[in-house]
Structure formats: C-alpha cells, structure tokens
Amino acid sequence: MATAVRAMRGGLPSQNQWSSVMPLxxxxxxxxxxVQTVMRLADQAENWDGYGSLNIQIPARTRANELLAxxxxxxxxxxxxxxxxxxxxxxEWEFAGRELELEIxxxxxxxxxxxxxxxxxxxxxxxxxxxxxxxxxxxxxxxEFTTAASYLENRYATSP
Amino acid sequence: MQPRRDPEVDGxxxxxRRLTSPDxxxxxxxxLRRVSSAAFKGRxxxxxxxxxxxxxxDLDTIFSTLPWCESVAEIRAEYFxxxxxxxxxxxxxxxxxxxxxxxxxxxxxGQRKKDAKVVxxxxxxxxxxEVPPT
Numbered sequence: 001m002a003t004a005v006r007a008m009r010g011g012l013p014s015q016n017q018w019s020s021v022m023p024l025x026x027x028x029x030x031x032x033x034x035v036q037t038v039m040r041l042a043d044q045a046e047n048w049d050g051y052g053s054l055n056i057q058i059p060a061r062t063r064a065n066e067l068l069a070x071x072x073x074x075x076x077x078x079x080x081x082x083x084x085x086x087x088x089x090x091x092e093w094e095f096a097g098r099e100l101e102l103e104i105x106x107x108x109x110x111x112x113x114x115x116x117x118x119x120x121x122x123x124x125x126x127x128x129x130x131x132x133x134x135x136x137x138x139x140x141x142x143x144e145f146t147t148a149a150s151y152l153e154n155r156y157a158t159s160p
Numbered sequence: 161m162q163p164r165r166d167p168e169v170d171g172x173x174x175x176x177r178r179l180t181s182p183d184x185x186x187x188x189x190x191x192l193r194r195v196s197s198a199a200f201k202g203r204x205x206x207x208x209x210x211x212x213x214x215x216x217x218d219l220d221t222i223f224s225t226l227p228w229c230e231s232v233a234e235i236r237a238e239y240f241x242x243x244x245x246x247x248x249x250x251x252x253x254x255x256x257x258x259x260x261x262x263x264x265x266x267x268x269x270g271q272r273k274k275d276a277k278v279v280x281x282x283x284x285x286x287x288x289x290e291v292p293p294t
Contacts, residue, residue: 050180050227082198
C-alpha cells in the first residue's frame with residue numbers, strides 16, 4: 001500500500017501530477033498531525049491574534065503543505081508550527097543547541113534562520129526547497145555546513 | 161502643537177507580551193516549554209509591537225482582558241534596547257490601560273526576525289494557573 005506525497009515542483013510547471021510517491025510505512029509519524037495543524041491554523045479567522053492579523057494566506061498554506069511533504073521525504077523530525085501575525089506560518093526545530101526556523105511568508109516564499117549554540121545567526125531565502133531543505137536539516141542534525149556552506153555562503157550574509 | 165512624545169522606559173523595566181496564540185509556545189524535548197520567536201515578529205507592515213509594563217498591571221488583569229491570552233512572555237526592555245530598538249510607554253486611553261507600551265521593531269523584516277529570535281531565547285514563559293475549585 002502506498003500513498004502519494006505531492007512534493008515541491010519549484011517555480012516551473014510539471015508534466016506530472018505527482019513528483020514523488022512514498023510508501024505509507026515510510027511516512028514519519030508526525031506527518032499527519034502536522035498537516036492537521038496547518039489546516040487548523042489556516043482555518044482561523046482574521047484577528048486570530050487579537051492584534052488585527054490577517055488569517056493564514058492561501059499561498060502560505062499551500063507552501064506549508066508542500067514543505068511538509070519535502071520534510072517527510074528527507075527524514076526530518078516533527079516541526080513546531082506557529083502562526084505568524086500577517087498571515088504566514090513558521091516551522092521550527094531545536095537540536096543540540098542549534099535552532100532552525102523556516103518562515104513561510106504570506107506570499108508563499110520561504111526564508112530560513114539558523115542559530116548556532118554560540119548565537120551566530122545565518123538567514124536567507126529558500127528559493128528551491130527541494131535542494132536547500134536537506135542542507136539546512138543536515139546542519140541542524142550534524143552542525144556541519146560543509147556541503148551546505150559553500151552553497152549558502154555564496155548567497156547569504158552572515159551576522160553575529 | 162507639539163507632537164506627543166511618549167517616554168522611553170528604563171532598561172530594567174519588566175515587560176509582558178501577551179501570547180495570544182497557544183502555538184507561540186514551543187514544547188521542548190526536556191519537557192519544558194519556551195516562547196517562539198513568532199510572538200515577537202509582529203505584522204510585517206506594522207512597526208510597533210504591543211507589550212505591557214508589569215509595574216502598571218498584574219497577571220490577573222492581563223488574563224481577564226482583551227486580547228485574550230493564557231500566557232505571557234516576560235522580557236526586560238533592555239533585551240530590545242540592546243538591539244537598537246526603542247521601547248516607549250504608550251498608555252491606551254481607549255481601554256484606560258496605563259500599562260501599555262510599544263516596541264519599535266526593525267523596519268527591515270530580516271533584521272526583525274533576528275531580533276525576535278534573540279529576544280525569544282531570553283524570554284521567560286509565564287502561564288496562567290487555573291486554581292482548582294474547592
């Protein structure tokens with residue numbers, strides 16, 4: 001028995017309806033609950049935060065589900081999912097003193113922020129989640145940016 | 161007429177940020193809970209973040225008035241001030257709330273995200289404790 005997981009197709013139209021198929025047994029335990037969390041947060045009415053926020057915007061909701069599919073394929077652990085005032089969503093993880101945040105903007109664009117145990121932060125955009133998510137998650141687990149660094153440092157600025 | 165200039169608060173002033181979404185609280189692997197940076201980002205198009213000065217209110221008031229929340233993030237004004245942000249005492253006459261204060265966030269949203277993370281890492285989570293009926 002298998003179930004299809006619709007994954008990112010980048011900015012280009014795809015000829016295939018499904019870009020990948022994953023056996024049900026390979027889907028991480030957290031996946032269904034995470035999808036339900038996105039659905040719950042996206043169903044909140046405007047002003048859900050009491051400070052006049054828009055509800056979670058449709059592009060953000062769509063991108064969040066795509067991101068969950070990518071994460072599940074790449075063996076990621078369960079994200080904490082938080083709504084953002086303004087209509088976006090945030091996924092976050094903490095491991096061994098390292099922290100990774102993926103912010104899904106109301107437009108559906110994705111940004112990342114990594115925080116090292118020494119407080120150093122690296123931030124940037126995630127224009128190609130299929131390529132960058134494994135790198136970012138690899139950093140979270142191992143603390144090594146060896147393969148990720150050359151890719152990321154060419155594009156993003158570091159800050160203290 | 162001179163524009164109103166609200167006074168900036170001292171660095172050691174205790175501030176409470178209402179956690180109006182329970183999803184702004186992150187369960188940790190050690191069983192503890194922490195505050196998400198999502199609580200400190202505000203709306204991208206809005207540069208001010210509302211908080212309360214603890215000396216001018218109390219938790220019972222916070223937990224029983226709008227906007228509803230069942231927890232707050234406790235921070236010191238200096239957490240934001242050390243990042244170059246200003247914290248002004250801005251009493252709200254509409255709600256007769258003398259405790260209201262406003263943090264001027266970074267205009268650059270990328271910087272704002274870093275600021276939010278720094279402050280969230282220092283924030284103390286205070287949760288409403290329901291008193292069981294006797």
